[in-house]
Amino acid sequence: MSENTTAHTGMHRDITAKSGDVLVSCRGLQKSFGDREVMKSIDFDMLAGDITVIIGRSGSGKSTLLRAIAGLTDPDAGTMTFDGEVVFEDAKRTPAWKQVDSHVGMIFQSYTLWPHMDVLKNLTLAPRKRLGMSESAALERAEQALAEVGMSDHIHSRPSELSGGERQRVAIARALMMRPKLLLCDEITSALDPPVAAEVLDVLRRLKEEEGIAVALVTHDMAFASKAADRVVFFHQGEIAVNATPDDAFNKTEDPELKKFIDAVRF
Ligand SMILES: Nc1ncnc2c1ncn2[C@@H]1O[C@H](COP(=O)(O)OP(=O)(O)O)[C@@H](O)[C@H]1O
Ligand SMILES: [Mg+2]
Numbered sequence: 594m595s596e597n598t599t600a601h602t603g604m605h606r607d608i609t610a611k612s613g614d615v616l617v618s619c620r621g622l623q624k625s626f627g628d629r630e631v632m633k634s635i636d637f638d639m640l641a642g643d644i645t646v647i648i649g650r651s652g653s654g655k656s657t658l659l660r661a662i663a664g665l666t667d668p669d670a671g672t673m674t675f676d677g678e679v680v681f682e683d684a685k686r687t688p689a690w691k692q693v694d695s696h697v698g699m700i701f702q703s704y705t706l707w708p709h710m711d712v713l714k715n716l717t718l719a720p721r722k723r724l725g726m727s728e729s730a731a732l733e734r735a736e737q738a739l740a741e742v743g744m745s746d747h748i749h750s751r752p753s754e755l756s757g758g759e760r761q762r763v764a765i766a767r768a769l770m771m772r773p774k775l776l777l778c779d780e781i782t783s784a785l786d787p788p789v790a791a792e793v794l795d796v797l798r799r800l801k802e803e804e805g806i807a808v809a810l811v812t813h814d815m816a817f818a819s820k821a822a823d824r825v826v827f828f829h830q831g832e833i834a835v836n837a838t839p840d841d842a843f844n845k846t847e848d849p850e851l852k853k854f855i856d857a858v859r860f
Contacts, residue, residue, distance in 0.1 A: 608696055608774045610676050612642035616775060616807055617662060622671035624657055631657050632668065633831040639824075641774065642805045644797065646818040646839075649828030650854065655811045658828075659777045662809070663699040664690065676774075698768030699777040702784060704760045706752040712739070712763050713748050720770050731770075738766040741804075742796050758789035765796055776800070778810035790814060794821070815858055819843055827851045 610616045617639040624632040631654045639645055647655045660666040662673070664686065673681040675696075678689040706715045716738060717731035726734070739745045742762040752760055761781050768776055778797065782790035794817045800806045801821075812818065818825055818839055825842035827835040829850045835842055846852060 606692075608641070608676050608692075610641040610774075612640075612805055614641050615639070615674075616641040616676060618674045619658075619662070620672045622658070622661060622668045622673065624654075624661065624666065624668045631831050632661070635671070635831075635833060637826070637833060637836070639775070639807055639809060641807055642801060643807050643823040644801050644821055645807075645809045645824045645826055646822040647809060647811045647826045647828065648813070648815075648818065648854065653828040654831045655828050656779050659699065659779050659809060659811065662693075662775075663697055663777050664693055665699070695771070696774040697777065698771055698773040698775070699779070700761070700764050700768055700781050702780040704752065704757075704764060706760060706763060706767070708752050711749050711751055712744070712755075712766075715752070715763065716767050716770050719767075724771075734770055735766070738769040739763075741769060741800065742766045756789070757785050758793055761785065761793045762796055765793075765800075769800075773806060775807045775809065778808060778812075780811050780813075782812060782814065791817070797821075813858060815843070815855070827854065 615638050619635055619637040622632050622635040623630065635658060637658065649655050657666065661668050667684065669684060672679060675692050678692060679687055680690045680693055681687065713735055716735040720726040720731050720734065735748065736745065739748055742765050744759060744762050744766060747755060747759065755763065782793050785793065794814060797808045797810065798821045801808055822839050825837055825839050826833055827842065827848070835846055835848045835851050837846065842851065843855060
């Protein structure tokens with residue numbers, strides 16, 4: 594594997610996966626907490642540039658999978674590759690894991706912005722510290738990232754001066770500072786009113802279309818899932834029960850649990 598290290602940005606190398614290539618591949622991922630098996634041998638692939646919507650009941654293992662892909666929790670067994678390199682096997686991360694750190698961003702439901710810093714500082718803190726980015730380069734990138742989420746006017750606002758939807762857009766912009774190839778979003782719109790949630794989700798759709806960023810998101814927003822998803826993944830009791838196109842998942846599934854789930858959320 595050629596090393597194309599650029600110390601300035603901290604990026605190990607560029608991603609070679611093109612739209613439609615496998616970006617993340619998980620095989621046999623297992624995770625237990627005590628005697629509770631919350632991931633039971635998960636096989637899961639994500640293609641570069643795809644939007645994957647993950648649905649399922651509370652407690653079915655959705656967050657655990659995203660956290661495992663982000664490196665916030667380590668599976669007990671299984672393998673994971675990222676852009677063709679093995680990043681996790683034999684219950685531990687390999688040296689290639691740094692690809693994941695460089696190219697994967699995660700955003701959560703609760704706002705994780707620093708309340709005592711303005712938006713600009715929230716965005717530039719990690720790139721300045723972790724990547725050693727210069728102040729002017731960080732400013733330029735922050736301006737770009739805020740433009741991408743439609744928040745340019747708020748560069749000097751404090752988080753307390755922003756609405757919930759605006760904060761989540763800033764949280765997305767902060768993730769964009771690292772130029773991710775994959776964004777993992779865990780119920781990022783669950784605390785927002787439906788129209789505001791739709792605006793935030795629309796930002797993700799544009800990032801996919803304009804930047805080719807892959808998105809895996811856990812959401813209960815079935816309208817977004819059927820409109821914008823390339824794949825719909827339905828979790829049930831620690832297993833992926835269905836992995837299909839939105840049309841197949843929502844209109845043609847024979848899976849009894851998915852049918853029940855859809856009936857429960859359909860209005
Ligand atoms: N750190 C943890 N310690 C113990 N149990 C956990 C931990 N994280 C998750 N779990 C349990 O694992 C199961 C799956 O959780 P999670 O992946 O968060 O589900 P979901 O996101 O689908 O609601 C739940 O029963 C949850 O209580
Ligand atoms: Mg969850």
